Amino acid sequence: MKKNDYNEMELMICVASRIFEDGVSVSVGTGVPCAAVALAQKLYVPNILIVFEVGGIAPLLPSMPISVGDSNTIHKAIQTVSMPEIMEMLQKGLIDYCFLGGAQIDMYGNINSTVIGNHDKPTVRFTGSGGAHDFASMAWKTIIVAPQSIRRFTNKIDYITTPGYLSGPSSREKAGLFSNTGPYKVITNMAVMGFDEKTKRMKLESIHPGYTIDDIVRNTGFELIIENVKQTEPPTEQELKILREEIDPLRIVIGREAK
Incomplete structure (x- = not known):
């Protein structure tokens, strides 16, 4: 697919859908x-177990819910x-992946x-943690979009709402968090980043079509590890067809700009 055949929001969704194991x-x-995850369930991993914070467990998503309390979150679910109970699943180590976003990321x-x-006197106040701190602390892998x-x-994060690797190697464990947990992938409108196993620093893994390493560097306020960088595969016709016609036909998400 050519870059003009899809927008950046569609690209981010398609790239994220390919991450999971069945x-x-x-x-x-x-x-x-x-x-x-809806695209992943329909196309790549039919046995993925989707969990919503308010209580839906393993629904078969007919289309994308507009809220975590939408009836689609319990469509043909195995349990509500x-x-x-969802937080107990986290504490027991039963959640493999969680998805998060944020205003600042280091x-x-x-x-x-x-x-x-x-x-105490912020320039901007956001909604806060919700369940983000809990999920990133106890899920095995965190995906940031x-x-x-x-x-x-930025390297000057104003407040740590949700822990990543904190200050580097072993810092999660010293803080009392589960070992072998933490950030796994960062998916943006320009690239996919992972984390270096030894230093726990963010590293550039692949660049989306239409962007360069210089673009990524200019839009990152800290030094990325850059080695063995690949080119991200663009959305396929099948991914876009399912995304546009079945998952988000009203363009609630894919109609937004990636700002």
């Missing part, structure tokens, strides 16, 4: 994460519970979704 459990909210995958500026900009990808 049979894994994934906690999702609305927006890009939900569209991505309440939020404490090189270790720490996320700020609380304030910009001083905590966010538009790429130097203001968002």
